[in-house]
Amino acid sequence: MTARSRRRSRFLLRTATFSAAVLLAGCSGAEPAAVEHHGGDAERGDAAAATAAATALPSAHVHGVAVNPADGRVHLATHDGLFRYEDSGPVRVGPAIDLMGFTVAGPDHFYASGHPGPGVDLPDPVGLIESTDGGRTWQVLSRQGQSDFHALAASDAGVVGFDGAVRSSLDGTTWHVLDAPVDPHDLAASPDGAVLIGTSETGPVRSTDAGRTWSAIEEAPLLQLVDWAGGGTVAGVSPDGTVALSTDAGTTWSTRGQVPGAPQAVGADLQPDGTARILIVTEEGVHDSRNGGASFAPVPS
Secondary structure, three states, rough: OOOOHHHHHHHHHHHHHHHHHHHHHOOOOHHHHHHHHOOOHHHHHHHHHHHHHHHOOOOOEEEEEEEEEOOEEEEEEEEEEEEEEOOEEEEEEOOEEEEEEEEEEEEEEEEEEEEOOOOOOOOOOOOOEEEOOOOOOOOOEEEEOOOOOOOOEEOEEEEEEEEOEEEEEEEOOOOEOOOOOOOOEEEEEEEOOOOOEOOOOOOEEEOOOOOOEEEEOOOOOOEEEEEEEEOEEEEEEEOOOEEEEEEEOOOOEEEEEEEOEEEEEEEEOOOOOOEEEEEEEEOOEEEOOOOOOOOOOEOOO
């Protein structure tokens, strides 16, 4: 086999592995989740409780995980709405919206996208929605009835998202299309918004000028999900659950630990000592690392 053939074989294997992992995670985006809800709030609550009992998750599909700086609690954005982890387990916060995209912009300040559940007075898709009370209520900002952002990232420079095109907005209402070389499965933005990272089945790409130009990240692992922890620290996870960490804004990566199962969501932030805290959701539950991804414990522990 020639060197070119070996490179092509590795590429095809990486592509197949990535695509299979995305389908297993239930995040391919083909389903308009609102049509799958039936019955009232009580029935949805019973279904969520049954799912939680079986899988330790409040919903079969988890699309985002993050810590709210206002209370330090882990939050899950799911097919069945937003859940906050109390000491006793997950508790629903706010209406039953299928939150396909989710990102934390600050204390009690969230952006999201997706589809409304029955009885929720929002357009379908909801476009970009915002909560400033920890997810209890949501307001439509823009692109209602147009955009279902499956990837969202917030920074001091605004919001960037993917709804079939990569778009950026300074204020959440006026959008500009960015000429990205891939259709990203996930997006991460540096605190100042200058550096963007997008994942794809051909490998991650990076922009250092807020999305005007992009380049492949050489020698990077095949990342499925990424999140910016703070400073120059970025966390990522591959389709097989291998965790990677970058401390130079995504330029180089080191392999850390591993989580069991297909990854559905990743969230990261910096602890007071500068160590990255990494949260990864798989079908087996929420995995929490306080040492930069070297080891994980279940949430709640």
